[in-house]
Amino acid sequence: MEKLLSSWSSTVKSLPETYVFPADSRPGDTGVPFCNAIPVVDLQNTLPHDxxxxxxxASQQYGLFQLINHGVDNDLLRDTMSVVQEFFALSNEDKASVYSEDPSKKCRLYTSTYDYENEKVHLWRDNLRHHCCPIDEFIHLWPQKPTRYRDNVGEYSLQVGNLSARILDLICEGLGLGPGYFGDGLTGVQLFSANHYPPCPSPSLALGLPKHCDANLITFLLQDEIYGLQVYRDGEWLGVQPIHNAFVVILGHQAQTAHDAEHRATLS
Known part of the structure; x- marks a missing residue:
């Protein structure tokens, strides 16, 4: 538990060396412009074919897009972000039941990556991650505090799961494939992942997430109004403009028709 950034980061005035990234991979002090060309798909006010x-x-050119009017309840989005913030604000004692350094755990809280002891540089993040599908099989493993966590995140997981199935069916339609083509082999596993990035004393030297492509099929990222996501395109980093209540939909390696969306999470 002493490794958790939320346990000690507020007491340090300089970034520990173990969190300083090499010069060629750190974000640096240079400003990154927003990419205004990233498509925004309005699921409610756009004809299905369009x-x-x-x-x-968007998937073929960028590997990601922003999704608005997607049908997930706006109050639920707000409450989910709120309950996650409340979780990370809990005492170590209250978070101890889900803290683990064992990557095989179906629900665990940890710092940086699954291989903290062997990594050369640590990420400036705490992460809560757990399986969601089927909910009845995993919900008893989720955090018990805040008391509304399980109800709120459970409903959020159901709505996002339905949205995911809808988007994948639209992709299947566009590719001339039958509905449900991806099947349970790719869509049967659903993970909820919440990253906590405490204020960083030297954000130009550290990262919340390094440059990477998602290994899964599809990711729904609730960025809301918190900027930090950047995408690598044509040899440069570009910021993804936060849109209130929008999802950033990222196609992973398993979606072979997509452009590889290399991205990272910067800090403030």
Missing amino acids: AVQQILK
Whole structure:
């Protein structure tokens, strides 16, 4: 538990050396412009055929897009972010039941990555991650505090799972594949992952997440109004403009029709 950033980061005035990234991979002090060309798909006010074409084009050109009017309840989005913030603000004693350094755990809280002891540089983040599908099989493993966590995140997981199935069916339609083509082999596992990035004393030297591509099929990232996501395109880093109540939808390696969306999380 003493490794958790939320346990000690507020007491340090300089960034520990173990969190300083090499010069060629740190964000540095140079400002990164927003990429205004990243497509925004309006799922409610766009004709289905047009939405299919927009999603396919965005996936092939960028590997990601922003999704608005997606049908997930706005109050639920707000409450989910709130309950996650409340969780990370809990005492170490209250978080101890889900803290683990064992990567095989189906629900665990940890710092940096699954291999903290062997990594050369640590990430400036705490992460809470747990399986969601089927909920009845995993919900008893989720945090018990805050008391509304399980109800709130459970409903959020159900709504996002339904949205995921809808987007994948639209992709299947655009590719001329039958509904449900991806099947349970790719969509049967659903993970909820919450990153906590405490204020960093030297954000130009550290990262919340390094440059990477998602290994899974599809990711729904609730960025809301908190900027930090950057995408690597044509040899430069570009910021992803936060849109209130929007999801950033990222296609992973398992979606072989997509452009590899290399991205990272910067700090403030």
